[in-house]
Amino acid sequence: MNHKSKVVSQLCGGIEALFKKNKVDYVKGWGKFKDAETVVVDGLDGNKQEIKAKKFIIATGSEPNNIPGGILPIDEKTVVSSTGALSLKKVPEKLIVIGAGVIGLELGSVYNRLGSKVEVIEYADKVLPPFDNEVSTTFQRLLGSQGFKFNLNSKVVGGSVDSNGHVFVETENIKTNKKVTFDADCVLVSTGRKPYTEGLNLEAVGITTDKLGRIPVDEHLTTKVPNIFAIGDVIEGPMLAHKGEEEGVAVIEHIVGEYSHVNYNNIPSVVYTHPEIASIGYTEE
Helix, strand or coil: CHHHHHHHHHHHHHHHHHHHHCCCCCCCEEEEEEECCEEEEEECCCCEEEEECCCEEECCCEEECCCHHHCCCCCCCCEECHHHHCCCCCCCCEEEEECCCHHHHHHHHHHHHCCCEEEEECCCCCCCCCCCHHHHHHHHHHHHHCCCEEECCEEEEEEEECCCCCEEEEEEECCCCCEEEEEECEEEECCCEEECCCCCCHHHHCCCCCCCCCCCCCCCCECCCCCEEECHHHCCCCCCHHHHHHHHHHHHHHHCCCCCCCCHHHCCEEECCCCCEEECCCCCC
């Protein structure tokens, strides 16, 4: 954890240094639209300021999903998202992972290698649902040989935390309706992420989000307001840093009048487990 904190501060410091070197003004605070040419920033220093510009790019990213219905709300201590899982004070003896996607398996793999007993609950009938079937099946077998336990076709229907901080998760098999209760020291909720657009005051400029909270954009990543663009996790597509980065480059190229293009069929993805999985392009299916 100490090593992780050191690396994070070095990387963030490196970005700040790049800003300085390239004469990029950097304002820390919460920004929201006043109109299509003005953003109001509530600064972390307590000061408020207005920033006017001809163009804006919304790149506010995403935040973890909760389990629907208010079951097991995330407290980042016993019931954690990926954020809390990166800051646990000790290695849990038993870790339940809800969701067998990339984030759940990556962090489950880390704690498994640190000595946790890891049990995974997944609604779908396979791990890594969007990946190639053969890769998923082989990978599940590999993780099983490392000590992972899997409960597929299972949905979480209840949960509680007792006074000793022990967590109980009640599941139901969607095929057999059989109910099982699991217990653990810690539960990682990794049921995907959702766009983070709260508090941007998008309605002030006439931008509406779709039913998943994403901002609709055209092929040039322009929103319905011609001078406002959106990239990364707040728009459609895989929530990957390198996808957002490519879109950022494409937007700037478009703004300065050059040809811009992102080939969405060629976005690679990697699962940082042990062993790692890499994929690109269409699956066989």
